[in-house]
């Protein structure tokens with residue numbers, strides 16, 4: 001399938017349809033389109049301008065909070081966003097720029113957008129952002145497992161020849177390519193669900209179909225065990241596919257959620273960095289040319305947005321039932337405390353940080369339990385800025401890498417090559433020689449903590465040696481060409497205290513509905529990836545941001 005630089009809605013739908021056809025599950029198409037498209041527009045729920053003089057506080061200037069503000073503005077509300085970071089919005093969309101011209105950057109948070117994530121595309125189009133393909137894998141990707149190298153040829157031959165002998169596999173496993181071993185284990189459980197039931201994988205409902213509850217009880221690892229794979233095969237597959245191996249003890253619903261919505265097919269990146277998405281929202285709030293964003297709304301009917309950045313919310317209080325909600329926030333620079341009353345609140349901060357906020361009175365006991373128990377997984381990312389791209393040289397092991405990723409059983413787990421030379425992928429011309437940024441570590445859970453918690457110098461040393469061994473380069477090679485380095489251990493990031501919400505077995509059934517319900521008699525609504533059906537994706541955060549705005553519109557119009 002040929003990649004299009006900036007796919008239109010029609011082209012996106014065609015690609016989704018083609019992928020589903022290839023996967024023999026065309027019946028999922030209408031459900032996918034329905035679930036992944038933007039919810040009803042807020043102006044169909046209440047008249048434009050009708051929210052004047054109603055105040056709304058949004059806790060968190062991540063993508064969920066920004067999208068909620070963008071939508072609420074259409075009705076004329078008076079909106080205040082509280083963002084703990086002083087110099088940055090966007091939360092877990094976090095691009096680090098290595099140079100003044102912002103040409104070279106590493107994505108410490110979100111980096112790719114699947115073709116099917118229609119809500120993200122809706123805002124990309126609306127805000128006029130540019131995209132280019134994100135190359136997910138190529139035959140030049142390599143594996144380095146138990147000190148053995150293999151290349152990513154489409155037949156899986158190299159892995160069978162070089163990696164299989166290191167594992168204790170059954171005769172049948174030895175003869176089956178690894179992708180097939182993986183698919184044979186994963187796909188039947190999805191296929192056996194009817195399309196209507198499958199859709200529940202990404203839905204938030206008070207009650208789920210018994211088949212979904214069963215699936216939610218299983219961990220990723222259980223899926224492989226149920227398929228009869230040997231211990232050796234499970235370990236090998238976990239290393240070949242770190243996105244599976246790192247999450248062996250997570251609810252399999254998370255795995256099926258990504259398979260169901262084609263999250264690893266036909267991916268894109270935002271030109272100039274993912275941070276351009278939150279930045280575009282920010283610009284829209286303060287741009288005098290509002291017609292660009294709201295062509296059908298008279299400017300005087302639009303709401304206003306105040307951004308209180310560097311203000312960390314420390315307390316949420318409702319003094320009288322059904323009354324206004326008071327937010328107490330601390331200025332992180334001078335530590336002064338401010339209090340402000342609001343008619344409505346949208347709380348978009350992760351439950352991991354909400355746990356440290358004082359709630360007066362407490363939320364419902366079920367919600368408090370969800371806040372306490374909903375599981376978050378760690379992720380660690382390091383980005384390295386090199387004066388030359390050793391991975392694009394002709395003689396590099398498995399061939400030059402113009403995108404894609406490599407995997408290893410070393411703690412760095414996976415490493416991602418930049419896609420900015422993707423146009424040379426099938427070209428006879430070599431890409432120009434220039435500096436480049438390698439995402440030298442992208443790992444999760446245990447390895448994220450084990451590598452990410454090492455002291456700074458030790459961490460860089462370990463990563464450099466692992467990058468060299470992965471690419472069969474001599475020791476010390478990296479040190480001579482490395483210009484700069486940055487990393488993030490998301491568990492240690494104070495404003496998320498974790499990478500993303502990811503259910504443990506049984507948690508979708510127990511907590512997904514209650515986590516998303518309003519509190520304080522419909523005065524406080526919740527948004528963010530953690531209360532969505534698409535954890536760990538911008539799509540989920542955006543959908544809940546729009547939904548929370550819509551809930552307020554519905555509630556206030558009834559009470560008006």
Ligand SMILES: Cc1cc2nc3c(=O)[nH]c(=O)nc-3n(C[C@H](O)[C@H](O)[C@H](O)COP(=O)(O)OP(=O)(O)OC[C@H]3O[C@@H](n4cnc5c(N)ncnc54)[C@H](O)[C@@H]3O)c2cc1C
Pocket residue numbers: 059060061062063064065082083084085089090091092093108109110111112113311312313314348349350353357379380381490495496498499500527528529530535536537538539540541
């Ligand atoms: C390593 C990593 C890789 C990812 N890769 C992808 C990807 O490739 N594609 C994709 O689509 N998604 C990806 N995601 C997921 C995506 O980044 C998130 O789903 C999304 O950004 C979450 O947005 P949010 O608004 O729900 O939360 P956040 O972005 O966390 O926003 C919450 C905001 O609240 C602020 N805050 C927290 N506490 C307080 C407080 N007390 N007071 C005031 N403000 C506070 C925070 O500073 C933050 O700005 C990735 C996430 C991670 C961590």
